[in-house]
Amino acid sequence: MTATALRPPSHLFYQTRQRRPMLDRGEGIYLYDVDGNAYLDGSSGAMVANIGHSNPNVLNAMRRQMEKATFGYRLHFENEPAERLADETVKRMPPGLDRVFFVSGGSEAVESCIKLARQYALAVGQSERWKVISRFPSYHGSTLGALSLTGMATMSAPFAPMMREMPKIPAPTWYLDQDDLTPEERGLRYANMLRDRILQEGPQTVLAFIVEPVGGASTGALVAPDTYLPRIREICNEFGILLIYDEVMTGAGRTGKFLGGDHWPDAPPDIVALSKGFAAGYSPLGAMVAHRRLVEPVLNSGGFIHGYTYAGNPLACAAGLAVLEEIDRLQLVDRADRMGAILKGRLEALKQRYPFVGDVRGKGLLLAFELVADRDTMAPLPTELNAYIDLVEEAYARKLIIYSRRTRGGIAGDHFLVCPPMIINEAQIDEIMEKLTASLDAFADKAGLERLS
DSSP: OOOOOOOOOSSSOOOOOOOOOEEEEEEEEETEEETEEEEETTTHHTTTTTTOOOOHHHHHHHHHHTTTSSSSOOOTOOHHHHHHHHHHHHHHHHHEEEEEEESSSHHHHHHHHHHHHHHHHHHOOOOOOOEEEEHHHHHSSSSSHHHHHHOOOHHHHGGGGGSSOOOOEEEEOOOGGGGSSOOOHHHHHHHHHHHHHHHHHGGGGGEEEEOOOOOOOOTTSOOOTTTHHHHHHHHHHHHHEEEEEOOOOOOOOSSSSSGGGOTTTTTSSSEEOOGGGGGGTTTTTEEEEEEEEHHHHHHHHOOOOOOOTTTHHHHHHHHHHHHHHHHHTTHHHHHHHHHHHHHHHHHHHHHHOOOTTTEEEEEEEEEEEEEHHHHHHHHEEOGGOHHHHHHHHHHHTTTOOOEOSSSTTTOOOEEEEOOTTTTTTTHHHHHHHHHHHHHHHHHHHHTTOOOOO
């Protein structure tokens, strides 16, 4: 009997009662359980482990910091790792975004963004601005503030009485549209939905628009047409509305640029939220990076009324600084672009074998494929198939980890994120595809779906 099978009952609980093998260690793109089984981390956890597991340079940097200090409260001390990490972060930002506030995770980063935006409005005499428009579907975090922005009713509905739901516009799911418009025209059409919603809400009440430059878990690496974000920027400028980029998943090089928004340099944000790959799983860490023109009025008006105990933690910042150094040393942003093109091509080829693979999308190593019942109409598979669960389990049985969600607002559709660490090589891409193909074969046979030899 395996060590995993002999485990006692657990006092932990998360989403469900499901148990998984006991983790032993991680190396590169692999995770090992206590029985010695190797799992290929095809989703970098939850799109976190951008530089792979157990990078020795990062571990050594953390050990050095642990020997000096693991905690120093920000109101009592400044610390060198936080100062250096802030400096290195700003170097990678669009011009003017040179004020950094560290947090412990993505939800905290998004909360910080919307609270700074609100305090800026108060500082400049625009107290009537409080609405933050987001998209449906979208995901921006699980705290109540971030959840009010999240466009996924299955997650937000139970808590609706406890929070103020924010306005939504449709995400640019242009690949589903059955019309005669070009992609460029569809991009503008979706962007102009923001303008319509601003007018509907009353421009004087709208504070900001928050968007993932490339879609994350809720839309499966959705990439809007190139006309979309520049037009969004124009609309925000027109009404004096702040543009917030949620780069929690897209940041730190995953899309083949340091920020996902860097693919559209004509649409710079006012505030950026970072986490996940920012410290790549080595320590809980995230950041809000804001334009100085927003921060200075807030500080001049009495200070930023916000904070977390672990903001700027020296150990977490030492880890984050080492991660950025490894991203540069190994040229992982460029590697994500090159390996992502290879992996995306291999995923596209799945369409030839599986008629139910309807779309492949993404940038760099933030990639996804969507399963459908009919490729012509893009109708989703029947919900009772639970494809988003079953295919993940088939892959897990073959020691491949991928990440899934319901595509259509959390209630229908099935997409799967394939987002391995940015250190991946072509031989390891072959391994992903071998395991994924076997998993799709098994799923198709069980679900009674057509597959071609």
